[in-house]
Amino acid sequence: MLIGLQNVTFEFGARTIVEDATWHIQPNERIGLIGYNGTGKSTLLKVLVGEYLPSKGTVERSRGTTIGYLHQDLLSFDTNDSILQVALGAFERVLQLEKEIEELGIELEKTGDEKTLHEYSDRLHEMDTLDGYNIHHKTEEVLQGLGFSNADLQRPYKEYSGGWRMRVLLAKMILQQPDVLLLDEPTNHLDLPSIEWLEKYLTHYKGSVVIVSHDKYFLNRMVTKIVEIYQREIHQYTGNFEYYEKEKELRVEMQQRAFENQQDYIRQQERFIERFKAKASKAAQAQSVQKRLDKIERIEDVEIERPNIRINFQVDKIPGKILATLKHVTKRFGDNTIIENASAEIDRGDKIALIGANGKGKSTLLRIIAGVEQFSEGERVWGHNVQESFYAQHQLEDLNLNNTILDEMKECGSQKTDVELRTLLGCFLFGGEAVDKKIKVLSGGEKARVALAKTIVSKANFLMLDEPTNHLDMHSVELLIEALKKYEGSLILVSHDRYFVQKTANKIWEIADHEIKEFKGTYDEYVEWKERMAAQQKNAEKVEKPAKAEVKPEPAPAPKPAANNNQGNAINKEAQKELQKHQRQFQQLEEKINKLKTQQAKLQEQLGNPETYSDKGKFTQTESNYKKVSEEIAQLNAQYETTFEKIVELEAQV
Template identity: 50%
Template sequence: MNIKQNAPKNCIFAPNMISINDLTFLIGSRALYDEANWHIKPGERIGLIGANGTGKSTLLKIIVGEYAPSSGSISMSKDLKIGYLNQDLLSYESHHTILHVAMEAFERQNQIHDEIEVLLKKIETDYSEEVLYKLSDKQQEFEALDGYNIEYKANEILAGLGFSTADQHRPLNTFSGGWRMRVMLAKILLQTPDILLLDEPTNHMDLPSIKWLETYLAGFEGAIVIVSHDRYFLDKIVNRTVESRKGKLTTYAGNYTFYLEEKSLRGEIQKGEFKNQQAKIKQEEKLIERFKAKASKAKMAQSRMKALDKMERVEDVDDDNPTVNFSFKFTKPSGRHVIRIENATKKYPNIDILENAEAVIEKGDKIALIGANGKGKSTLLRMVAGVEKFEGSCETGHNVTTTFFAQHQLESLHLGNSILEELQAFAPKHTDTELRSILGCFLFTGDDVFKKIKVLSGGEKSRVALAKSLTTDSNFLILDEPTNHLDIQSVNILIQALKQFEGTFIAVSHDRYFLDNVANKIWFIEEEQIKQYPGTYAEYEIWNSKRIIPVPKSIPVKPAEKEVKPKTEEKPVTANSQQQLKKLNDQLQKIEQETVQLDKDVKVIEAEMADEKVYSDQAKLADANKRYLTAKQLLDAAQNKWEELAAEIMELESN
């Protein structure tokens, strides 16, 4: 049976795309899933959530057939086309360009293209009708498959995921793992599957790319299953939430925020049922104890005991939201000025980060440093931490003690220590109870705290390093992507901890929920300057959506063009050149106005797509998505034209 990918989203009687029935999956003697059931319908957008270790990624592997269930069944239509993104793709290697790798998605089109090339070569010497007919048939099939637009489609998706035109012609193996993952995502999206299974798709993405992916998925007509710890991302995309917990899969008919409210409500009901049942059990046990010794009542007592044994017990509600029960301790508070940056200039061979930039961090500032990848966020953090050389100065204020958390800090962990010993050595002022409480918040419970650092995974080491940062004696924290490798519960713990922290911190993260809950100032790098918005991340987003982004001051010059050239005789400025310069400047001014208007149009459509009335209506959403892609294409063309005109003006003015 062929299941159409544009079936109604909420159709009760729609056939299941994938049916999971009584699924049991054992790891050793532990049941990761125990007779779990789940049915995925066409058009559903599902967030698969749960604490680390509850089997979310494993379940996706079971669905695609990488793992076999211990018992139970998974059924789906034979021709169901699944697009599966997982973290294993980070290791994919290729010497081809990323554009070539992305276009591998068009398997049939590429095959026909190669056949057409062979026939075109053959027709140079063979003019037979047979060859001409074959060529005509192949060209018609290629056109029917939209083969002439496949490169444009690949360009569009790669650009949305943050790749410049030049980047698209670089080999895949020259990119880091995070960027490779984006290429693999582009390839999967280009395959237009019936259902997308996305395991942490926003890992290694910057905020602009996450927003682009949100917009793209909002217009995707197939079903989607997303494993993610990004609450904002889930709220924007999903209309169903499935929780993996204690071997079962529980469905909630809404996004993540709905899930929290509904689960709380269900929990209150379950608590009441548990309390009532426990009272009934105690009453029954008293009656049985009272009458079991009496011969005349023994039969009745025996009957009640059997009924009690057969009673289906209501479980008490576990607290899934542990709280931080420790306090930060630092010996001395800092002075008013924590960091003062003056005349800071930082350049790399192919990119200028800062030019005579200035900034001040004051006591009590909770700063979120945001922006696209490659804009210099981590570089700026290292400058603040004093581990990155640059021109200018970065002065540390009175009594400021600093702790710098970054992913490379994992290398400083002592492999021979147990997790608890690592924290004891780093934070001797904290009691073992406090340290174990902190470790419990980061998923190290019971005997886990005695595991050696050397046997931990990369994610576990990251959580240990972060726990160490929270036990520090420092009054100034520098945090580079602290939410990486954390599930939603652990992110909540980190938020609680930073809210209690009475010192100062600056953090880089792509988790918008985290940023919105901890920051009272926003920093961003623009026009090679450190700029500041004095408010929360949510307030910054509203402000940023209304402003006009500054046009670049100049076109970046390639390093080869920066070489000092011998002086040549200056050409006299003629009336013709002045007339041409005036014409180009008029055109530049006109295209600037067009760019501003097109940018506004794009933002209006983006706001429209975020409206519940639009994104809940498939027809309206598809129309909005189509208008968005058209407007974005026009904006890109206008920006390219601006760059061409600016380059012409610069060349003419230099003559």
């Protein structure tokens, strides 16, 4: 065990977060810590690192265990140092050694002292042991994986926004390689390529990882164990998030059945006691039954903490066939071109997801479609009868700070009753008296949820949503997905939540080469297509090399007249024999390469399957097999090229 809780009770004010909870984190575990908003996931991480002390029980930690803890409060850190220097802070001892080696080197040049030479040698040896010469390369690799370009590395940390700062601190933390990494919502500030990079990095991370996340896709691919805070208890499930969902349903069902059976039994016994307690002949028996009933361990009813409230959209008008058209649109920010001469069309029934890396202009394109962003050239044409509603972070500024949440919702003109509005707000995590809070006292996340609720309650037939799931818990995301599936209007959204995108979009837009590339299909189909295209491209590049050899070789020098014609015939026959041998080899190599490519494609498909990631052993074996097959293909390709060149050479001789 590295770290854990033993019979811990923790109270936060008047509220109990966990009661008599035990949880031990073992080496190399991949754990997803989950629970509804407000159940205390982040608080529990603070108990683990010692920021909060438990009311009862103990927090246990093995001697020498190191912990890395990534959380939102780290954003208060500020510095003029470059982001590379901040991330290099992970290697304190190596940086100190660099200074000492430099100082000792200068002293050694001056004095040639033997003691200084020994110290210098010791420092060099320690530097070598710590792999200190590679820290710059490692740091750059991790920062680039998290979305920073080479040019960014020397920019001051303080120039970056909160999301990018969090990436730098995440880079520093994973470079420190603690025994346990505690990550609180690590994907919140990452784009898709960075999330995919982090998944791969953490899968091979040598320590244990505990992740608090609302990203189901990420949890499914990353974790092999789920720890849930539910009804002030810790429940553990061995498997990924998908396994947990099925297993929890079974557990709840079994507990519900056990509770109902026990209630039937209790009622039956109580009827017996009530009926016979007054009869002298049965009084002792009734008393005995009562004692037995008092001692019985009561099974708790399974509370539905979050009832399945439905979000229902209403659409007032049916729009024309085409909602919006972009014609030859160009948008630039100074020298930075976002899109150039780009054209696209949004049709009735389209549910489009705009995806890709940060900085490619997804939100800018969404604002152009919404008509709130100017562009340099081209035309934006709005369709007939389109009633739009646009949700983005800047919408927060439009909220009336003096309104209560409920009043703000009433002003949307939805004609919904107070009860209906309260029900809807419950989906966005505003229950009970929370709806009477003033907008001005809300946090940024709470304001974002109010703005999203306002977008949903409008009777728009075209929704434009920029990161709508950012401040929602898993349950609310599910409710939103369900609502958007039933929504009769059209929508375009920007989101880094792959699960949300997969469940809601029927088209994918990607900004590539300053153009809008459209894929008709779901996100999973799009990923599969991209992988297929990449594999085909790779194969085409490999085939291109021998294909180049097909260019007719330079004419061989005219053979010298043979002194003996029989000797010439013998040479030709020998060359013919050699040629046939190489042609057979060439055919065999071709067959082997094709077989291995089929095998490689199957393994690639397995690596793209989330189920493979849920089993660490299976993933490692599959990845190892994939590497082995790829290496064999590379070797055979080299032989293939050599054989082909030899055939060309021999053909010239025959």
